[in-house]
Amino acid sequence: METPVDAPIKLNGLSLGGPGSGKGTQCANIVQHFSYTHLSAGDLLRAEIRSGSEVGSMIQSMISEGRIVPSEITVKLLCKAMEESGNDKFIIDGFPRNEENRIIFENVAKIKPAFVLFFDCPEEELERRIMNRNQGREDDNLETIKKRFKVFVESTLPIVSYYESKGKLRKINAAKPSQEVFEEVKYVFASET
Numbered sequence: 001m002e003t004p005v006d007a008p009i010k011l012n013g014l015s016l017g018g019p020g021s022g023k024g025t026q027c028a029n030i031v032q033h034f035s036y037t038h039l040s041a042g043d044l045l046r047a048e049i050r051s052g053s054e055v056g057s058m059i060q061s062m063i064s065e066g067r068i069v070p071s072e073i074t075v076k077l078l079c080k081a082m083e084e085s086g087n088d089k090f091i092i093d094g095f096p097r098n099e100e101n102r103i104i105f106e107n108v109a110k111i112k113p114a115f116v117l118f119f120d121c122p123e124e125e126l127e128r129r130i131m132n133r134n135q136g137r138e139d140d141n142l143e144t145i146k147k148r149f150k151v152f153v154e155s156t157l158p159i160v161s162y163y164e165s166k167g168k169l170r171k172i173n174a175a176k177p178s179q180e181v182f183e184e185v186k187y188v189f190a191s192e193t
């Protein structure tokens with residue numbers, strides 16, 4: 001895979017957490033308070049489906065099964081969105097989801113995060129939030145939610161541990177009301193940016 005980003009990326013934060021932990025909600029708060037661009041890997045993949053591209057139907061079937069899309073596709077979409085944003089500060093949401101995502105991002109696209117927000121929340125609360133989300137997502141049903149939890153535990157939590165071992169993890173109690181969660185996020189940003 002070619003390196004699609006020409007401009008040096010100065011500052012990157014990652015937003016990780018289980019499905020429904022509030023990554024997207026908190027990233028929306030972040031862009032209102034800080035000069036970061038929010039890039040959600042899931043949103044970019046859903047936009048690719050809507051574009052009717054060749055890979056769209058493959059992405060759609062993987063998302064509806066809660067599976068992780070091949071990294072080259074997601075990294076290309078992220079790098080293109082970075083280039084088009086005109087910004088050099090990004091909060092990247094829902095990525096990397098597995099070791100392959102991380103390796104391609106860091107070794108091929110040559111992007112390493114400055115810090116990683118980890119939204120920690122018990123599974124019962126995640127399930128409740130997703131079942132009440134009402135955004136018409138086809139993966140927001142009980143059967144797919146179970147698969148997404150399994151992928152999170154087996155593939156994403158090891159990535160969380162990896163960033164912890166590098167001293168980059170900023171663990172946030174995401175079980176609290178949204179505004180209280182954002183107070184913790186702001187505290188992290190005050191020391192990171």
Ligand SMILES: Nc1ncnc2c1ncn2[C@@H]1O[C@H](COP(=O)(O)OP(=O)(O)OP(=O)(O)O)[C@@H](O)[C@H]1O
Pocket residue numbers: 017018019020021022023024025026042094129130132133134174175176177178179181
């Ligand atoms: N702290 C909170 N307390 C209660 N509900 C919340 C909280 N944060 C977010 N929500 C709600 O929970 C649902 C999931 O939030 P959000 O979409 O931000 O999660 P996410 O981590 O981006 O999920 P996914 O990985 O599935 O995209 C939304 O309906 C949102 O309004």
Ligand SMILES: Nc1ccn([C@@H]2O[C@H](COP(=O)(O)O)[C@@H](O)[C@H]2O)c(=O)n1
Pocket residue numbers: 019041042043045062063064066067068069070074093094095096097101139148
């Ligand atoms: N790095 C990623 C991110 C997401 N996906 C797929 O999209 C689904 C929805 O992601 P959200 O972050 O919006 O919850 C996810 O379940 C995966 O199927 C991916 O493959 N790789």
Ligand SMILES: [Mg+2]
Pocket residue numbers: 023024040042094
């Ligand atoms: Mg989201």
